[in-house]
Amino acid sequence: MEKDHLITMANQIGSFFKSYPDQEYAANEIASHMKRFWAPKMRNMIKDIVATSDADSLDDIVRIAIKKYL
Amino acid sequence: MDDTKDFGTPKKNNTKTINLTVDGFPVSVPEGTSIMRAASEAGIGVPKLCATDSVDPFGSCRLCLVEIEGKRGYPASCTTPVAEGIQVKTQTPKLEELRRGVMELYISDHPLDCLTCATNGDCELQDMAGAVGLRDVRYGYEGENHLDSKKDESNPYFSFDPSKCIVCSRCVRACEEVQGTFALTIDGRGFESKVSAGNKDFIDSECVSCGACVQACPTATLIEKSIIDNGVPDRSVTTTCAYCGVGCSFNAEIQGDKVVRMTPNKDGGANHGHSCVKGRFAWGYTTHKDRITSPMIRKSIKDPWQKVSWEEAISYAASEIKRIQSKHGGDSVGAISSSRCTNEEVYVVQKLVRAAFGNNNIDTCARVCHSPTGYGLKQTLGESAGTQTFDSVQKSDVIMIIGANPTDGHPVFASQMKRRLRDGAKLIIVDPREIDLVDNSVHIKADYHLKLKPGTNVATINALSHVVVTENLIQNDFIKERCDLESFEIWKEFVSLEKNSPEALEQETGISAKIVRDAARLFASENNGAIYYGLGVTEHSQGSTMVMGIANLAMATGNVGREGVGVNPLRGQNNVQGACDMGSFPHEFPGYRHVSDSTTRSSLENAWDVKLQGEPGLRIPNMLDEAISGKFKALYCEGEDIAQSDPNTQHVTHALESMECVIVQDLFLNETAMYAHVFLPGSSFLEKNGTFTNAERRISPVRKVMEPKNGYEDWEITVMLSNALGYPMKYKHASEIMDEVARLTPTFKGVSYKKLDELGSIQWPCNDESPKGTPTMHIDEFVRGKGKFFVTEYVPTSEKVNGKFPLIMTTGRILSQYNVGAQTRRTSNVKWHDEDLVEIHPHDAEERGIIENDWVGITSRSGETVLRAKITEKVQPGVVYTTFHHPESGANVITTDNTDWATNCPEFKVTAVQLTKVSELSTWQNQYKDFSKKQINLVKKDDIKVD
Known part of the structure; x- marks a missing residue:
């Protein structure tokens, strides 16, 4: 799976939840969505991305969600 | 209730009951019921011609006259409602005389060709002549008559012979009341009265070929051409249509093992005796010459197909899956099932993946729709x-x-x-x-x-x-x-x-x-x-x-x-709801229970005697991406045609080419099968037992009408594959699969074939609390407890128009064709739609110098294709529209791989494009034509044939 595609998917999920006033709740929901619907390999890839400079392509809340809750 | 019995007038649902006697027998019926229906419900048939219980009474034929004690005259029983205490007589010497007189007039202007008429033995006019005891017709044919009226044979499925018409208006009323199209009318007055499709041939009129008029016709005036060709059926099997998500119940009418007509079932919970052009008439694909009925294998997609035995095909498919898993890992294989399959079929496919493949890489075509x-x-x-x-x-x-x-x-x-x-x-x-x-x-x-x-x-x-x-x-x-x-x-x-x-x-x-x-x-x-x-x-x-x-x-x-x-x-395909219910998603077991739910998983592990994965598997787009990355190597694809139906065709075909083993199970060598290594011929909906679940959660029986032309029902093929992979499945009948679903899925707990036979259909949830099903959900309480609101921030799509791609293309479907068209393209429905067109607003067309029927190049960020233009104000300026029923159209060559944020459902409805007038097909279309021709030539002609 291409990195860019995964980043796009992650940011799309983020764009839905980030409208919630409680950003902690939003971050948790982003990670929860990935856990429920993404295959482990995809989750591992996105976690790896967060650890590299590609993380800049992720929205802040998505990055937080992955680091903190995934 | 016998769904073939015609009670003459529609049922009334009033709670107040009226008591009367008919020919001395006491009868109780709801207020508002006609005398005709009251008599019929009591088993007393009143002669009739213009009345049928699918439309409101009309009172024109004067055959259903009755006498009411104490009342003057002879009222028509179809238009006269029951009244408390009345005493009705349906048979008296006077009534017999009046009816014979009426029939005599009808017959005096009707061809006396009963013995050679296509509806001989299945004609209400003939029946009524017998019922009233007509023996002589005093009026000869010397006077004016309609016997030389010209037939209208323009519709591919039915014929209109005005010489046999008695102008009862049943067809006109059916078109209005049942279908709601108002395509038919009675033209002229008195002797000149005739049924007219707006003074046009049926094919050029507003008629949508739903068949309601044919169904209503009491004579051979409007009659199916299949009956003219074959004669009347000798038996009938009630089953469920294999087209859209409405899930109409039909009676498949048969001679021997040959279907000669499909008629809508009056007791069908979803359709109540109505139909459309697809379900009613477009079933000829089941015996189309393109159908493949023998298994085939090949090493490479460049090789000719080899016809092999079922044992060899299954053994080869299983050995390839095992080889690939051993070489590339357990997650390198997966399956895609289809909403065109029965519940039982998709259930065994997901079970095969979870139990025999040992992963959760199962997805279904609902991924790309609902x-x-x-x-x-x-x-x-x-x-x-x-x-x-x-x-x-x-x-x-x-x-x-x-x-x-x-x-x-x-x-x-x-x-x-x-x-x-x-x-x-x-x-x-x-x-x-x-x-x-x-x-x-x-x-x-x-x-x-x-x-x-x-x-x-x-x-x-x-x-x-x-x-x-x-x-x-x-x-x-x-x-x-x-x-x-x-x-x-x-x-x-x-x-x-x-x-x-x-x-x-x-x-x-x-x-x-x-x-x-x-x-x-x-x-x-x-x-x-x-x-x-x-x-x-x-x-x-x-x-x-x-x-x-x-x-x-x-x-x-x-x-x-x-x-x-x-x-x-409104679900697109016949079994979208069911395919989802049966656990065809990579994250859910049957009944929408997440794979991480340890209680459900443990219950299934015990029942299936196998260890199951608790993590989500790959979705279709993930499988395709992984295939291109070289990590996903084998696909079992049943009933689905991803090379035509899924977005960004080039991406899909690249992924298929990247796999080492693609197994396709289908009726035809579809677009995906052209990239396959194993072809397992499937059975049509007429050749199998099972169930479909429609958009209203209605589980309806699919019953075997004839033996599978390929030798096996589709679920049996999956079972053979599972057994060959070393995971035994022991079902002997599709009903045993549903029994297992009921045992293991709380919302289906009360479902069984026996109950389906008794009730006709069942809307789930069907369990101890609702043993006959649940027509309306969330009464008193939502299934989740309290209904939850979600914030729905509008996020514009990333697919934007710009100077290069200034128009938005959206896609849809039309009445006569069905999805990828694999079925309907192989019927006479092509008469209405033999190619996909691009609709464009006159303003946009003029700007580009495009006129009606011009070849138009459609370019998007994904690719290019060429279609003919249809100029219409149905689309707004800036928007163009096309259908995707013909593979050579390449509608999905243009669509992008943008998807829904939560489910990866493709964004088919928004593609930025430019349109230009062109003179030849696109590069992709030319390549497609070459590739398709080569692939068809790789199948020996003898292997594509159904008797």
């Missing part, structure tokens, strides 16, 4: 399904249709909806195109058409909700009692923001704020508001958001949990 429905409704209401029955629409006061075109996509339900609209329900349509229901002549006209720009659904639903909330049109009591208040308050605050007002969003959506406000007020002010939606909602990057937005609006206005209201996804 996966956002499953997600959105589960989140908000608690169950991944529509809330109502189709009949519920009869109690709606206002109907909102969003992104659906029911007259084309779900025609039989559309007829029911039109009936309610003619009776006064209001109509709001949210659609970029002017679908038929927007202004369907004088009979149907939408009160509001919110002609939004493609891709702005969420902005529109937010604007509607903004009005409902800020003008205090919400149902506070309902919300307080039924909904999660914390989520409601957050949502309320969100939609109240000025940015969500109709005025703020006017430019984005293209809809005037006033229309949005008026539509919202209308929807919220009527007692019963129902929302119906289709793929125009789901196939967007915010498809799931929109589904949740619809649920939010329904809850806020108190429109869930009773008849006449609800959130109603």
Whole structure:
């Protein structure tokens, strides 16, 4: 799976939840969505991305969600 | 009840009962019932010709006269309602004399060719002549008559022979009352009276070939050509249509093992005796010459196919899967099942993947259509399904249709909806195109058409909700009692923001704020508001958001949990609902239970005697991406044609080419099969037992009408593959699979073939609390407990128009064709639609120098294709539209791989394109033609043939 595609998917999920006033709740929901619907390999890839400079392509809340809750 | 019995007039549902006697027998019927029906229910047949119980009585034939004790004259029993205490006589010497006189007149202008007539033995006129004891006709044929009237053979499926017409108006009334098209009329007066399709041949008229007129005709005037060719059937099997998500019940009428006619079942819970051109007539594909009935294998897609035995094909497929898993790992294989398959078939495919493949890499074509429905409704209401029955629409006061075109996509339900609209329900349509229901002549006209720009659904639903909330049109009591208040308050605050007002969003959506406000007020002010939606909602990057937005609006206005209201996804294919119910998604077991749910997993592990994975598997787009990355190497694809139906065709075919083993199970060498290494011939819906579940959660039986031409029902093939892979499945009949589903799935606990035989169909949940099923969901309480509101921020799609791609292309389907067209293209339905066209607004066409029928190049960021132009104001300026029924059209060559954020459902409905006038096909189309021709030539001609 291409990195860019995964980043796009992650940011799309983020764009839905980030409208919630409680950003902690939003971050948790982003990670929860990935856990429920993404295959482990995809989750591992996105976690790896967060650890590299590609993380800049992720929205802040998505990055937080992955680091903190995934 | 015998569904073939004609009671003469429709059933009445009044609670008050009327008592009378008919020929001395006491009869009790609901108030309003006709004397004819009361007699018929008591087993007393009154002769009739112009009456049939699918349409209101007309009282024109004068054959059904009766006598009522103490009353003067001879009233027509079809138009005379019962009255308390009346004593009716249906047989007296005077009545016999009158009826014989009437029949004599009819027969005097009717050809006496009964012995050679196609309906000999199945003709009401013939029956009535016998019933009234007609022995002589005193009037000869010397006078004026209609015997030389010219036949209209223009329709491919039925013939119209006016010489046999008795002008009873049954066809005209069926066209009006049952179908709601009003294509037929009685032209002229007196002797000149004749049935007319608007003074045109049927094929050129407004007729939609639903068959209602043919069904209603009491003579051989309107008759199926298959009956003319074959004669009348000798037996009948009740089964379920394999086309759209309406799930019509049909009687397959047979001679030996040959189907000669499909007639709609009057007792069908979804269709009540109605049909459309596909289900009624387009079943010839089941014996089309293109069908492959022998298994075939090949090492490479460049090799010729080798016809092999079933044992060899299954053994080869299993050995390839084992080899690939051993070399590339357990997760390198997966399967895709189809909504065209039965519940039992998709159940065993997902079980095969989870138990024999040992992973959760199972997905289904709902991924590319209604996966956002499953997600959105589960989140908000608690169950991944529509809330109502189709009949519920009869109690709606206002109907909102969003992104659906029911007259084309779900025609039989559309007829029911039109009936309610003619009776006064209001109509709001949210659609970029002017679908038929927007202004369907004088009979149907939408009160509001919110002609939004493609891709702005969420902005529109937010604007509607903004009005409902800020003008205090919400149902506070309902919300307080039924909904999660914390989520409601957050949502309320969100939609109240000025940015969500109709005025703020006017430019984005293209809809005037006033229309949005008026539509919202209308929807919220009527007692019963129902929302119906289709793929125009789901196939967007915010498809799931929109589904949740619809649920939010329904809850806020108190429109869930009773008849006449609800959130109603119109499912595209016959078994989309069922395929999802049966656990065909990589993250869910049957019954929408997440794979991480250890209780469910443990229960299945015990029943299946195997260890199951607790993590989600790959979705279709993930499988394709992984294939291109070299990590996903084998696919078992049953009944689905991803090379035509899925977006970005080049990406799909590249992925298929990258795999080492593609196993396709299908009726035909479809587009995906051209990239396959194993072809397992499938069985048609007429050749198997099983069940389909329609859009209203109605599980209906599919019954074997004839033996499978390929030798096996599809579930048997999957079982053979599983056994060859070392995971034994021991089902002897499809019913045993449903028994297992019922044992292991709480919402199906009460379902069995025996109960289906007894009840005809069952709407799930069917369990101890609801042993006969659940027509309306969420009564008193939502499945999830409290209904949950979600914030639905509008996020514009990343697929933007610009100078290079200034138009938005959206896609849809038409009445005569079905999805990828594999079935309907192999029927006479091509007479109505033999190629996909691109619809373009006159303004856009003029700017580009395009005129009707020009070849037009359509270029997007994904690719290019060429179609002929159709200039129409049905599309708005800046928007073009096409269908995707023909593979050579390459509609999905253009669509992008943008997907819904939650489910990866493709954004089929929004593609930025440019149109230019061209003179030849696109490069892709030329390559496709070459490739397709080569692939067909790799099959020995003898192998593509069905007797």
